[in-house]
Amino acid sequence: MKVFVCPSRRPFLVFWTLTLQLILYGCVVFAAEGIDNCKLLYDSKSDRKILKQLEPLINKSFTVENTNEGESYTYVFQLCGDAGGVPGAGVIQVDSKGSEKKTTVIGLYNSTQAIGGSDWMMLIYRNEKRKAFVMISCNRKADMGQLEVLLEEREREQDCFYLFKVESSAVCPALPSKISTGSILLIIGICLLAVYLIGGFLYQRLIVGAKGMEQFPNYNFWVEVGNLSADGCDFVCRSRNREDSPAYRGVPTEALEEEPEERDDHLLPM
Numbered sequence: 001m002k003v004f005v006c007p008s009r010r011p012f013l014v015f016w017t018l019t020l021q022l023i024l025y026g027c028v029v030f031a032a033e034g035i036d037n038c039k040l041l042y043d044s045k046s047d048r049k050i051l052k053q054l055e056p057l058i059n060k061s062f063t064v065e066n067t068n069e070g071e072s073y074t075y076v077f078q079l080c081g082d083a084g085g086v087p088g089a090g091v092i093q094v095d096s097k098g099s100e101k102k103t104t105v106i107g108l109y110n111s112t113q114a115i116g117g118s119d120w121m122m123l124i125y126r127n128e129k130r131k132a133f134v135m136i137s138c139n140r141k142a143d144m145g146q147l148e149v150l151l152e153e154r155e156r157e158q159d160c161f162y163l164f165k166v167e168s169s170a171v172c173p174a175l176p177s178k179i180s181t182g183s184i185l186l187i188i189g190i191c192l193l194a195v196y197l198i199g200g201f202l203y204q205r206l207i208v209g210a211k212g213m214e215q216f217p218n219y220n221f222w223v224e225v226g227n228l229s230a231d232g233c234d235f236v237c238r239s240r241n242r243e244d245s246p247a248y249r250g251v252p253t254e255a256l257e258e259e260p261e262e263r264d265d266h267l268l269p270m
Contacts, residue, residue, distance in 0.1 A: 038080040039110035041126070050114040050121050054079060054136070056170045062147035064164075072097055077134055077147055077164060079123070080109055090125040091132035091162070106162055107132035121171050131161045139167035 040047045061084075062077040074094040076084040083089045090109035095102040107125020115122045119138035124131060139145055145167030153161050179187075200217020204210040213219060 037109060038112045041111055041113045041124075046116070047114040050116040051080070053116075054121065054123075054170055057136075057144065057168060060144055062144075062166055064147040064149055066149040066152070068152070075106075075147065075149060075162070075164065077132075077166070078109075090123075091134070091164070093162075104130075106130045116171075118173055119171060129158055129160060131159065133161060133163045135163070135165045136171050137165065137167050138169070138172040140169045140172050142167045143169055 038051055040051075057079045059081045060079060061081075063074065065072065065074045067073075072095075075091065076094065077091045078084075079090070081090075083092045084094065084103065086092050086103060086105060088108050088110055089105045090112070091106040093104040093106055095104070105127055107127050107130065109125060111126040113124040113126070115124070121136045123134045123136070125134070126132075135150075148165045149162070150165050151161075151163040196217065201215055204215045204217060204219075216222070
């Protein structure tokens with residue numbers, strides 16, 4: 001006699017449980033590392049709030065090529081990540097002129113300063129002799145806009161600075177709701193009424209097989225409610241009785257007919 005033994009499902013469940021835990025752990029670690037990579041120069045609550053709002057742009061790479069007076073440079077910006085693969089670099093400059101590309105680090109993300117307004121934010125990446133200003137402005141139509149070079153000051157021996165601009169919806173303020181609470185409740189009520197009418201009509205027609213006005217859901221109930229409402233309105237709103245009280249009947253204007261005078265001549269002796 002052969003006995004079939006079902007394989008145990010315990011190893012299978014343990015495998016998928018460990019896999020799910022590793023995936024969740026990796027996602028959390030990846031997000032935390034992205035934010036923590038930016039070392040703020042002034043670690044304040046407001047600066048942390050700005051970085052938190054810019055979280056959708058973390059580890060995104062922005063590139064722009066700028067040509068001026070025969071010189072061509074490519075700039076790469078990455079928020080809280082290694083721009084162009086250069087460790088510690090938030091903004092780099094790549095000299096595209098020549099056979100060998102020369103890479104210069106403009107700003108480091110471990111020396112970041114964050115400034116914010118209502119619909120814009122600015123990140124300042126510092127290096128020993130250079131500073132990069134990255135202006136991120138509000139554009140609701142762009143999740144990640146194109147990086148632009150607004151100004152370059154490269155002739156100084158110290159404090160050379162570069163001004164960049166990029167548009168993103170991440171810095172846009174939340175739009176206030178234009179629908180009031182009463183309007184929301186009214187919309188919900190209309191939707192529920194539509195579901196009730198359409199669902200009841202289909203049930204009465206397809207399941208019950210009703211025809212005509214009987215297809216209306218709970219037809220008998222609503223008819224009775226209508227009649228009772230009409231009776232109540234008639235009772236409350238009508239001020240005149242249907243029949244006048246005898247005490248208030250008007251005196252008839254026509255003269256009463258005189259009763260015929262009874263004569264007793266026949267009683268006299270002849």
